[in-house]
Amino acid sequence: MTTQALFREDAYLTRCEATIAAIGDEGILLDRTVFYPLGGGQAGDAGALVLSDGTRIDIADTRKAKFEDATPDDALHVPAPGQDAVLERLAAGESVLAEIDWARRYRHMRLHTASHLMCAVLPYPVDGCSITVDYARLDFATVEPIEREFVETRLASLVDGGHRVGTEWITDDEMAARPELVRTMSVKPPMGLGRVRLLRIEGVDLQPCGGTHVRNTAEIGALRVAKLEKKSARTRRLVLELAS
Ligand SMILES: [Zn+2]
Known part of the structure; x- marks a missing residue:
């Protein structure tokens, strides 16, 4: 079943x-x-x-x-x-x-949607991602330094922009033909059901994702970069928290 x-x-x-x-x-x-x-x-x-x-x-x-x-x-x-x-x-x-537990899940949804915004702010492949009730942690494969203030300013502008968040579907074959849509190296697109769900944040981001998201970026609210560190020579780790 x-x-x-x-x-x-x-x-x-x-x-x-x-x-x-x-x-x-x-x-x-x-x-x-x-x-x-x-x-x-x-x-x-x-x-x-x-x-x-x-x-x-x-x-x-x-x-x-x-x-x-x-x-x-x-x-x-x-x-x-x-x-x-x-x-x-x-x-x-x-x-x-x-x-x-809706209070917990809604925090997952806000932080998860915020992690999509992060992909738009930083143009690097993601090679690790964890979304919990307290934080969203993303590992970016890059040797470039990342500036906290730049990230927080760009995120605030995308949240305040009130961008609509919605889903679209493509077939497994269409997904296989568009590998450039995949941003997260460590998470395979949710394939195997014959179709793949894409998450579109209007004017901001488009990638396959099976998670739960808010309907509009404005719902995310204020964010802060809680941690920014060099995880390895080729990886920068960033931890986001909800500021409210
Ligand atoms: Zn997602």
Whole structure:
């Protein structure tokens, strides 16, 4: 089976009704979900699954399923520790309300969209990327020095510009024919579903991405460069934080 990944069409969905498809040692598989699984540098969602009798199962993380025959969209909802009694009486076929920790996810969305702006500010290949609730960390493959003030000024101008953020789809074949669209060396385009999602920030950036983003750069708000360091002779690491 394939989990229907509702966050892909609408990143602002905070909850959905779903049915438990399977329960394993590593997590709970649903037929549809609003939980984003760790991938493309973006952290997995946390939240809760609420059973029909009101019992809450706290979800600490979401991961892509690794079992045989798993599709790229199959997501395992990983329960927080200490809930064995509830999990033991859980059965496939049961209905749940799947609800993400929206405050946490919205920070992921703002920081993730900010990392796309970073790609527009600095024209270097990205060879590492991590987006968490607290920061976006990007490693740029370059020997050029990077100036904090330049980065912060350019980012502020792109945020204030209120650029629209939207998605477009191309086929796997079209993606393979346009390798120049790929900015992140360490993250492969989300291929294997027959089509690839492109994220366009109007007038700013276009690249394949399967993550969750805000609708307009203005939603990102103020950013600051928390860290800027030489990670290696050929890599500069930059850590961005939300200033509010
Ligand atoms: Zn993205």
